[in-house]
Structure formats: C-alpha cells, structure tokens
Amino acid sequence: MNFWVHRHCDNSQFYKMASEENLLQEIKFRDMLQELKQMVQEEVSSILDEKLSELQEKILNIPVMTARINAKPSMDTVDNKVKNEKWSINKDASESWSPGYSSALHQLDKTHTLTRALTRSHSIAGRSGKPTGRVFVSRPSLLTELLQVSHIYSVYNIFVAILCLLLGQELLEEVIKTGSINLELSMVAWCFGQFDRVIVIWLGMFVSCSVGVYTGLHLWSHLRPRGPRVVDAVFGTAFLVFLCSLMYLPASYLVFYDLPLASSFIVLSEQIRFFMKTWAFVRSNLWRAIRPQQVGRVEVHKKTDGDDVTAKTRATPDHDVRVAVAPCPDFSQHLYFLFVSSSISWGKVAVDFTQVLGCIFYTHFLFVRFCIPVFQQFGTSKPFTAAQLMVSVFSCCFAASLVLLCAFFAILHAWMNAFAEMTRFSDRMFYKDWWNSTSYARFYRTWNCVVHDWLYEYVYMELHSDESRWRRYASLLSVFLISSVVHEYILAFAFRFFYPVLLLMFGGFGVVLMFIKTRARQFNVFLWLSLILGTGILMCLYSIEWYARRNCPPVYEGFVDLLVPRSWFCESLQAAA
Structure with missing residues (x-):
C-alpha cells in the first residue's frame, strides 16, 4: 500500500x-x-x-497614348x-x-x-495615414505566468522572507525600547494623510474628464457639419483650456492643502493618467466626425479558443465593406476607457491589493532602516563630508533597488492586474521582461508598456511623419523630453522643491545610453549595475535635499527658494569643507 x-x-x-x-x-x-x-x-x-x-x-x-487620353x-x-x-x-x-x-x-x-x-507591410496606413498601433489580445501578465513555476516562485518567497525579517527587526526594537509590541507606522500614516481631500480632488478630475470631455466631444461632433471652421476653432480652444485647467487646478489644490508625500503622488499620478486618457480618447475619435463614412476594415469581436480577441476583417478589392460610423462613441465606452486596464475573480483582486499593501510596508521598513537614520541629521551641527556622501550613495543602493522593484511590482503588476480583473480587461501586457534587456532601448520599451504605447502612438508617430533620419531622431528626443519633464514635474510638486536629478539622469545619460545597441548578454550586467547605482544616487540626493529643507534656513526668499537646492548652502557642508 x-x-x-x-x-x-x-x-x-x-x-x-x-x-x-x-x-x-x-x-x-x-x-x-x-x-x-x-x-x-x-x-x-x-x-x-x-x-x-x-x-x-x-x-x-503612365505614358500618353492618344491626344484624347491625356489626363493622368x-x-x-x-x-x-x-x-x-x-x-x-x-x-x-x-x-x-x-x-x-x-x-x-x-x-x-x-x-x-x-x-x-x-x-503584410507595416507601411499599410490606418485611419491616420500611419502605421497602426498596438494589437490587443487576451494574455496574462508575464509575472503571473512566471510565478506558476516553482523555481520563480521561490524568488518571490525570498522577498516575502526579507519583509518578515524587516518586520521582526522593527518589532524587536520596539520591545527593547518600550517593553511592548507597538509597531511604529507613523510615517505611513503621515504619507497617506488627508486622504479625504485626495478623494475629493480625484472625483473632480474624474467628473470633468468623463462627463465634461464626453459632452464637449458629443456637441462638437454633431455641430461640426453646420460650420466646420468656427466649430473647430471654438471647441479646439475650449479643449486646450480644459487641458491647461486639468494640469493647473489639481496641482494648485495639492499645494494649497499641503498634502503629504504619498497623497501628493496619488493626485499627480492620477492627474497625468487622466490627461493621457483624455488626449487619447479625443485624438482617437476625431476621425468619426471628420470622416463619418469609412471604407475599409471592420472590427468584429469573436470567440477564439475561449478568449475575446479583436479580429480585423480585411476588405478585399472585389468586396469593399462600407461602414457607417457614428460621429461620437457611446458614453459607456468612454467611461469604460477611463478605467480599463471572464467573470471577476475577487480572490485574485484581494491577493493583488494585499501585495500592494505589502509593498507599501516593504518600502516603509526600507526607509526606516536604511534611509532615515543616515540623512536625518543632515543640516544640523554635525558636518557631512564628501566621503560620507560617497559612502551614503553606496549604502542606499541596496534599499533603493528594492524600492524600485517594490514600486514596479506594486503599480505595474499588482495594482494594474487588480483593476484589469475588476474591469474584465483581458490584455494584461503592462510590461515585458525588462529585466532581461541587453540594451537601454529595449529597457525603455519594456519597462512600462502602457506609457510607452501612449508616447509611441500620440507623440512619436504624430511627429514622425516621414522617413527622414533627422525627423526620427527629433521625434525620439521629444519623447524622452516629455517623459523626463513629466517625471520631474511629479517629483517637484510631491517634494515641494525642484531638484532636477532625475531629469538630468533620464533625459541626459539615459538618452545617450539608449543609442548603444547591442545584443550581448554582458550588457545586462551593466544595465543592472547602472540601474542600482542610479537609484542609489537618486535616493541619496533627494533625501539630502529633503532634510536640508527641514534643518537648514532658506538662502533665498519666495519662488527662487523652490528652484535653488538648499543642500548646497547648508552649514554642515560648509563646515565639512
């Protein structure tokens, strides 16, 4: 037996x-x-x-055959x-x-x-006269597939074990200091403070981007046949004013209410997301009112191997398919588009949100253990030398790299998969195997597919109208400039100071490294080394400036003080020098 x-x-x-x-x-x-x-x-x-x-x-x-047939x-x-x-x-x-x-x-x-x-040739134009964008198919996220393998799941268990060790260390220190188990989470509570105002600001952005944008697009599409030039000018100006208001009002309320760090990041990230969604929705539906009768391809949804995929039916030369397209899509389509990311598996949703919560505590313990004790004395009477700065950068590399991985896993995997499950969105390729990249060009394309697809479709392809090499480089640099400026914008309003370290590293060194094209696996070591060292430098410099703003007196008054790094003029650095 x-x-x-x-x-x-x-x-x-x-x-x-x-x-x-x-x-x-x-x-x-x-x-x-x-x-x-x-x-x-x-x-x-x-x-x-x-x-x-x-x-x-x-x-x-075609040559002219007769005098009567002389037209091309x-x-x-x-x-x-x-x-x-x-x-x-x-x-x-x-x-x-x-x-x-x-x-x-x-x-x-x-x-x-x-x-x-x-x-097929990729020069076959879509409705905009340019190559078509991403084809959406039903597929899980890459980590969802990899975590089904026990060897990969063991790596996941290692990170969970490290989290348990950090939690145990925090509890042990509390027992030794206070004699009781009192887990100190004041930093987490402060970072996510004033969350009720975050919800109010988010609801304002949501209502304006859903009801307001759809109403304006619906009116424009139905009024345009009466007077295209006047209607286009009026609604185009109104749309630009709306986009400017969308960028100004949430940031101004954020500064007025003095929202803490994590709450500021939530408002700013949602602001950029609503901006991208609004621009994509309006830009993709302009052709409905401009060319209501479309001859060509028809999109039909059908079941294939149990998955919903979009199959494009080609119009043959003998049988053209004529489609009457409505001048404006339905409001339900716009509302769904704002949230997307087959029944809902609430167990998976709960697991994903639990992983997000775990990553938040992971980041908290990393900052409490490796970051705050190193930099909280900066700007006081204790001097801070250049040698200490170099040592601090390397000591931050471990914690910063783990924070980077936690941010990736929490946002691009767990958070997006949770909302994709709740909205029943089946294409979950939010990222690719960026960790295997052998060049920075591939890393930028695979790190965040959501943002990459938007930049490619609405920035790069809009500017790359011909096959000129210089036009291509200009489009590429424009993409990097916009991306780096938006990242720095989020950091500047969240930290309440302008310190363009990320702008210089991403928009400067990152662009140069992108032109190094190689398939050698050894470059993957260099990529990881530069990522770890770069995140360590970012954490070190931003932490120094953060505590300098709290411990050092201002050098300039007013708006100039927000632009000049205060850490450069602290007495601790001058005393060390």
Missing part, C-alpha cells in the same frame, strides 16, 4: 515538474518568436515599402490599384507556404502576430 502511495506522489511530482518545464519552454519560445518577428518586420517592411513605392511611381507615370489617372484609381497590388502581394505570400508549415505556424503563434508580420 505504501508503495502505491509513494508511486502516486512521485508521478504527481513528475507531472508538476514537466508542466513547469513546458511553461518555461513556452515562454522562452515566445520570446524567440518576438525577436524573430522584430527582425522580419525590419526586413520585410523595407522591401515591401520599396516595391510599393516603385509600383505607385509606375502608375502615376485619378487618385482614387491609383489608390485602388495600389490596394489591389498590396492584396495580391499578401495573398501570394500566404499561399506560397506549404500546408504543413501554415498549420505549424498557427499552432506556434495562436495570436497570429507573427503571421501578420510575415504577410
């Missing part, structure tokens, strides 16, 4: 290990497919673009012929594959992203 029990346990353990190995192989193979897709996109798109441009030039340069073909005729040629190229490319290869490709790439990369 015991023999059969042990044999059953061994078989179950074997099947569990086999399933984990299969999952790891599937993730690795999917990464290989993504790399192959990128390589094919670069090669095939350049070849097809060249061929299609040559074809269009040939059609436009109309642009509609040219567009139809180019569409026919594109369709024939795609059809010939797909039909040239063998049935076995097509079947294998379908099994390996069920989302058909690789098939689309091999059969």
Whole structure:
C-alpha cells in the first residue's frame, strides 16, 4: 500500500515538474518568436515599402497614348490599384507556404502576430495615414505566468522572507525600547494623510474628464457639419483650456492643502493618467466626425479558443465593406476607457491589493532602516563630508533597488492586474521582461508598456511623419523630453522643491545610453549595475535635499527658494569643507 502511495506522489511530482518545464519552454519560445518577428518586420517592411513605392511611381507615370487620353489617372484609381497590388502581394505570400508549415505556424503563434508580420507591410496606413498601433489580445501578465513555476516562485518567497525579517527587526526594537509590541507606522500614516481631500480632488478630475470631455466631444461632433471652421476653432480652444485647467487646478489644490508625500503622488499620478486618457480618447475619435463614412476594415469581436480577441476583417478589392460610423462613441465606452486596464475573480483582486499593501510596508521598513537614520541629521551641527556622501550613495543602493522593484511590482503588476480583473480587461501586457534587456532601448520599451504605447502612438508617430533620419531622431528626443519633464514635474510638486536629478539622469545619460545597441548578454550586467547605482544616487540626493529643507534656513526668499537646492548652502557642508 505504501508503495502505491509513494508511486502516486512521485508521478504527481513528475507531472508538476514537466508542466513547469513546458511553461518555461513556452515562454522562452515566445520570446524567440518576438525577436524573430522584430527582425522580419525590419526586413520585410523595407522591401515591401520599396516595391510599393516603385509600383505607385509606375502608375502615376503612365505614358500618353492618344491626344484624347491625356489626363493622368485619378487618385482614387491609383489608390485602388495600389490596394489591389498590396492584396495580391499578401495573398501570394500566404499561399506560397506549404500546408504543413501554415498549420505549424498557427499552432506556434495562436495570436497570429507573427503571421501578420510575415504577410503584410507595416507601411499599410490606418485611419491616420500611419502605421497602426498596438494589437490587443487576451494574455496574462508575464509575472503571473512566471510565478506558476516553482523555481520563480521561490524568488518571490525570498522577498516575502526579507519583509518578515524587516518586520521582526522593527518589532524587536520596539520591545527593547518600550517593553511592548507597538509597531511604529507613523510615517505611513503621515504619507497617506488627508486622504479625504485626495478623494475629493480625484472625483473632480474624474467628473470633468468623463462627463465634461464626453459632452464637449458629443456637441462638437454633431455641430461640426453646420460650420466646420468656427466649430473647430471654438471647441479646439475650449479643449486646450480644459487641458491647461486639468494640469493647473489639481496641482494648485495639492499645494494649497499641503498634502503629504504619498497623497501628493496619488493626485499627480492620477492627474497625468487622466490627461493621457483624455488626449487619447479625443485624438482617437476625431476621425468619426471628420470622416463619418469609412471604407475599409471592420472590427468584429469573436470567440477564439475561449478568449475575446479583436479580429480585423480585411476588405478585399472585389468586396469593399462600407461602414457607417457614428460621429461620437457611446458614453459607456468612454467611461469604460477611463478605467480599463471572464467573470471577476475577487480572490485574485484581494491577493493583488494585499501585495500592494505589502509593498507599501516593504518600502516603509526600507526607509526606516536604511534611509532615515543616515540623512536625518543632515543640516544640523554635525558636518557631512564628501566621503560620507560617497559612502551614503553606496549604502542606499541596496534599499533603493528594492524600492524600485517594490514600486514596479506594486503599480505595474499588482495594482494594474487588480483593476484589469475588476474591469474584465483581458490584455494584461503592462510590461515585458525588462529585466532581461541587453540594451537601454529595449529597457525603455519594456519597462512600462502602457506609457510607452501612449508616447509611441500620440507623440512619436504624430511627429514622425516621414522617413527622414533627422525627423526620427527629433521625434525620439521629444519623447524622452516629455517623459523626463513629466517625471520631474511629479517629483517637484510631491517634494515641494525642484531638484532636477532625475531629469538630468533620464533625459541626459539615459538618452545617450539608449543609442548603444547591442545584443550581448554582458550588457545586462551593466544595465543592472547602472540601474542600482542610479537609484542609489537618486535616493541619496533627494533625501539630502529633503532634510536640508527641514534643518537648514532658506538662502533665498519666495519662488527662487523652490528652484535653488538648499543642500548646497547648508552649514554642515560648509563646515565639512
């Protein structure tokens, strides 16, 4: 009897290990497919673009046959012929594959992203005349898949064990000092203070961005046919005024009520999120009122392998699909768009929010143990030398890197997955495997896919209108400038002082490092080393300035004091010098 029990346990353990190995192989193979897709996109798109441009030039340069036929073909005729040629190229490319290869490709790439990369040119324009953006498919977050493997889950358990040790150390110190178990969480309570005002400010932003923006877009789309120029000018000006108010009013209330640190970060982050959502919603729906009759692709939703995916039905040259598009989307679509991120699994939601709470306590213990004791005396009578500054930077590297990982896991994984589960949003690719990046260019693309997709769609592609190399570099630098300025804006209003360390590191050194293109795995070591050292420098310098603002007298009065770093003029530094 015991023999059969042990044999059953061994078989179950074997099947569990086999399933984990299969999952790891599937993730690795999917990464290989993504790399192959990128390589094919670069090669095939350049070849097809060249061929299609040559074809269009040939059609436009048709020789004159007779005196009566002396006009060039109309642009509609040219567009139809180019569409026919594109369709024939795609059809010939797909039909040239063998049935076995097509079947294998379908099994390996069920989302058909690789098939689309091999059969179509990415220069085929969408409604804006530019390459289309991200294709949404049903998929879990990468860490959700990786944590199903026991080897990866052990790393998660290590971080939980470190949290337990930090909690135990805090309790032990309280017992030794006070003789009772009284967990000191005053810093957490202070950081999230005045939360009722945070809710009021958030509700104001939500109502204005939902009801106000939708009402304005609805009126503009229905009044535009009567007088396009006047209506466009009036509503365009009103929209710009609204965006300026959205950026000014929450920040002014934040300063007026003197909200603490975490509450300020919540207001500022939600302010930027509402701004991005509003801009994306209005920008994506302008074409409904400008071109209400759209001939081309139709988006239909269907069930595929049990998942909701968006399949695009192409209009063939023989059968054009004519769609009457409403001038303005429904309000329910706009309201859902503000929150998105198949029934709701409340157990998963509870686990995700618990992980967010755990990351908050993790950050609290790291600051209490490694940050506050080092810098709280800065600006007092005790001198602070340059050697101490260097030692402080390296001592902050461990804590700062853990804070960075906690912020990533809490916001980009747990928080977004919780709201994605509650809103039943199935595409949860909020990030990619940035930890495996071998270049800073790939790190920037995979660290935060939500922000990256927005910047790519509404900044980079809007500015990158042609194939000029200088235009491409200008668009790229504009993206980095906007991103770094917004990050520094959040830090400046949250800390109540302007200290552009992040702006210099992200918008300066980060841009230079992005142009280093390599696939060598050794560069991943350099990437991690620079990330850890950079976060240590950020934590050290911002902590010094934070305590200098509390311990050192101001050098200048008024607004200038907010712009000049007070830590540079503290008596502790001058005494050390």
